[in-house]
Amino acid sequence: MRRFLAGRLVQYAVVLWLALTLNFLLPRLMPGGPAQFLLGDEAGRLSPELKAAIMSELGLDRSLGHQYLAFLGRLARGDLGYSLARGEPIRKVVADRLPWTVLLTGSALVVATWAGVALGTVAAWRRGSRVDVGLVMGAMLLASMPVFWLGMVLVATFGLHLGWFPLFGLRTAGATQTGWRAALDVARHLALPVLTLAVHNLFGTLLLMRHSMVSVLGEDFVLLARAKGVPARRVMYRHAMRNALLPVATHFALGLGFVVGGATVTETIFSLPGIGRLMYEAVLARDYPVLQAAFLLVTVTVIAGNLLADLVYPLLDPRVRREARA
C-alpha cells in the first residue's frame, strides 16, 4: 500500500511539474513576448528605455533558465505575482474570491450528485417505465440548455416573478447582519446560482448512476441476496447501490477538480465575486498575470481532484485495494 501510494504521488508530482512549466512558458510563447503580455496595448506606446527598465525590474532580461528558477521560487513562497489592472498582489485577490467559488460550485456538485444518485436509482429500479423515460429525457433537456439561459429563466421565474430569491450578488445591499443571519442572507443569494449549476450538471450523474445500477441489478449477487431473504429495499441500498456508487464516486472526485474553474458563466450572470468572474474580468481588462494565476489554480485543482479519486477509490473497492497492495 505504501509503495502504491508513493508511486502515485511521484506520478502526480511529475504531472504537476509539467503543468507548472507549461504555465511558465505560456506567456513567453505569446506573440509580442512578456512585455506585451504584461503591459498589453500600453507596450507599443512606451519608449524603448522605459520598456528596458521595466523588463530589468521584472527580471525579464535574464536567461530563461534563471527566470524559470525564479518563477518556481516565487510559487514556493505562494507569490502568484501582481495584478496590474487592480494594483494588488494576485494572492490577495484570489484569497478573497476563492472561498465563494468553492462554496458555490461545491454546493452545486453535492446537490447534483445527491439528486443524480437518487433519481438515477429510481430510474434504474423502474427501468423502461414512464418514470424512467421521463427522468432521463427531462434531465437531458435541462442539460442541453445553455447555462446562461437556464440561469436567466430561473432568475426570471423565482427571482422576478415569484420574488422568492434575490436576483444577483452575494449579500443584500447595505446589509449589516452578522453570524447566522448573515449566513442565511448568503444562502438565499446562492440558492439560484447553485440550482442553476446543479441542474445543469445533474444529467451526467443521473445517467451514470442509472447505467451503473441497471448493470449491478443484473449481477448474481443481487439474486443471492434476494434468495437469502434480504428485503428488497435493503438489497437495493446495501448490495446494489453500494456497488453502483463506485463509478459515481470517481465522477464526483473528478468533478471536485473543476470546482474552481467551472462556474465562469454562472458567476457572471449572478454577479458573484468568484474565480470564474475574476477570469472574465481579467480577460476584459487584459490583466494577463491574473489569468496566468487563475489557470495555474485551475490546473492544480484538477490534478488534486484526480489524486483524491485515486486515493479514495481503494477505500471504497476492496478489489482495487488488493491491486494497490500487490
Add this chain to the structure above:
Amino acid sequence: MDDLLVIEDLVVAYSGPAGEVRAVDGVSLRLPRGASLGLVGESGCGKTTLALALVRLLPSCASILSGRILLEGEDLVQMPETAMEGVRWRRVALIPQAAMNSLNPVYTVGWQIREAIATHERVASREADRRAAAALELVGLDPARRFAYPHELSVGMRQRVVIAMAFACRPPLIVADEPGSGLDAISRAQVLGLMQRLRHRLGTSFVMISHDLEEATALGDLVAVMYAGKVVEVCPAGRFPGQARHPYSRALAAAHPPLRGPRQQLTGIPGEVPRPGSPPPGCRFHPRCPEAAAACRQVGPELSKVAPGHHVACHLWGGEGL
C-alpha cells in the same frame, strides 16, 4: 405421509414479444422430508426456471400461471412477498447457478454469512460472527477466512462459502442449481462430497439440479428427468440410469461415459430441445425419439406407474395409448 415439498401442476411462463412461453409446463413432484431429489435434463428444459419459481425469484418477465408449491403444507405461490422473504433461506435456501460468482465483491464473506443469519434471527453480532465462523468450519474452510473478500478466495472456496451460507440457518430444504459446474474436477468432487456428508449429518433435503447424471444422483433418493418443461420420468435413484424407462432418460445415460465397466460407444441425442414457445404436438420428445410411434405424434403421454415409486410419461410404457 409427511411431505416436505409438493409441487402440483406448476406452470411458469415467460412473456415476450412472441407471446407467452411456458418454460415449466404442468410439473408435479413430491419430496418426502429428509429425502433428496436429483433433477436432470438438457439445458433449456426448464430446470433453472423451476428452481427460481420454488423461491419465487423469477425474473420480472416470468410468472407462475397456475399450480401450487406446498412447502411443509403451505402454498408458496399464494404467499405475500413479505412472508416469502421470511421463507427464503430459513425454510428453503437456493444455491444459484454459478454460485461462486454470486458473492458481493465489496463485503467480506463473513459479513455476507452474518447478513443471512441476521435477516432471519435476532442474534447479537458476536453470536452471528461465531456462527459464521462455525459455518465456514463446517465446509472445511479456515474460520479466519470470514475476514476475506470474495476475490481473495479461489473459485472452489467461494463455492464452499455459498454452501456454508446455505446451511447457516439450517433450512430443511436446499435447492442447488448445478453446484458442481464451473469448478475443476477436484473442487467439484470436494463440493459434492461435502454436500453428501452435510446432508447425512444434518438431515437436510436437497433438490439437486444438474445436466450431469452423476451430480444429480449423488445425493438423490429420487431422480426426476425433465424434458421441454415437463417431467418425463421419476424413479428411485437406485433404478437410474440402469432401469430408466423413458427413451429420453436412456438417451441421456447413453450420452454419458460410465467411469467403470467396459468401454462403450457414446451416443448423442440427435436434434435439440424444442423451443418452449412452440412445442411439438403429442409427446414433446417424439421428433428425437428413435422409438416414436404414430400415437406419440398426436397424444401427449401422462405419467403412469411402472414400478413402486417409478413413473414414466411414455406411450411405450403406459397402460393406455398405443
